[in-house]
Amino acid sequence: MKTLDELIRDLGAVAGELAVGPCAIALGGSHAKGVADAQSDIDIYVFAESWLPDAERVALLLQLLPNAAAARSWSAPPEQAGTDFALDGQEIEIWFRQLAPIAGIVARSVAGEAVRRYVTWTPNGYYEHCALADLTSLRVLADPRAVLTPLLERIAFYPPALRTTLMRHGLVSAGFWRNNFHLETALARADNYYLRSIAQQIVTDLIQALFAINRAHFPGDKKLSTHVGKLADVPENFMARVEAVLGGEGTSAAWRARFAELYRLVDEVAALSA
Structure with missing residues (x-):
């Protein structure tokens, strides 16, 4: 039986x-990030300008790996595509990416631009600079023509301009809502849905600032507690306190206590960025 590396x-x-x-x-x-568990699939990335059409990828894959099961391909032209399958019970995804769009993200991030877009598959929004976490965690298996390596060299160190932007932006929503009339009335009414959305907004932005403070690329929301646990400069019991803020009873008094705790976290993160 083959080892995982093989x-x-x-x-x-x-x-x-x-x-x-x-x-x-x-x-x-x-x-590649070192956080795989028994449920994790194997992600292989192919960075190229072009690749075989969907049906041809599946056909060639089955020739090369006759034991592959449930092979299927998809495309989102022109920038990306994928071929997914299972091999001896292990789920595998092969991702195809054009380099030009990725190079654009790197250039914008290095210049200090923080771009966030709404997409269905990531509930708190897709941050372009999240791609830097993926890129810097890659384990390059082959790059004979050096099509990827120069790009990775540009982000070998955390971009200072991006850090400044994220530290500043990460505290904006907290500043907006502090002592805000609409927050105060929501607290008085115990307007649960509205209060949860405000708390989530503040927490989501605060986490961006926290990763930037640590010069660590934000990896996305999955397994966030694990990633936060690896940061050096972080408020004590940060994730436990965040989870307490986002949960709990829905009374006015309970919400006031949770927002008071949330703003203690905000002030602690702000102190780290000073």
């Missing part, structure tokens, strides 16, 4: 056959 090496070689022209192959996702 399987990853072989999957990388197969993935390269599905690309057209020069490409770089890398291991990404939870296995």
Whole structure:
């Protein structure tokens, strides 16, 4: 039976056959980040300008890996595509990415631009700079034409301009809502849905500031407690306190206590950014 490293090496070689022209192959996702568990899939990334059409990728994959099950492909042209399958019970995803859009994200992030968009698959919004966490955690398996390596070198160190932007933006919503009339009336009414949305907004922004303070790339909401636990400069019991703020009873008194705790967290994070 193959070791995990042997399987990853072989999957990388197969993935390269599905690309057209020069490409770089890398291991990404939870296995590259060191947070994989029994439920984790294996993510292989192919960075190229082009790749085989969906049906051809599936056909070639089944030739190269006859034991692959439930193979399927998808495309979101022109920037990305994927081929997913299972091998001996292990879920595997091969992601195809054009480099030009990624290079654009890197350039904007290095320049200090923080772009956030609403997309369905990430409830708190998609932060472009989240891609930097994926890129810096990649384990490059092959890059013979150096199509990916120069891009990774640009973000070997956390971009100072991005750090400044995120530390500033991460405290804006907290500043807006502090002593705000609409928050005060919501607290008086125990307007649960509205209060939860305000608290979530403040927490979401605060977490962006916290990662920037630590010069750590925000990896997304999945397994966030694990990632926050690796940060050096963080308020004591940060995630436990966040979870207490976002949960609990819905009375006016309970909400006032939770927002008081939330603003203690805000002040502690602000002190770290000073």
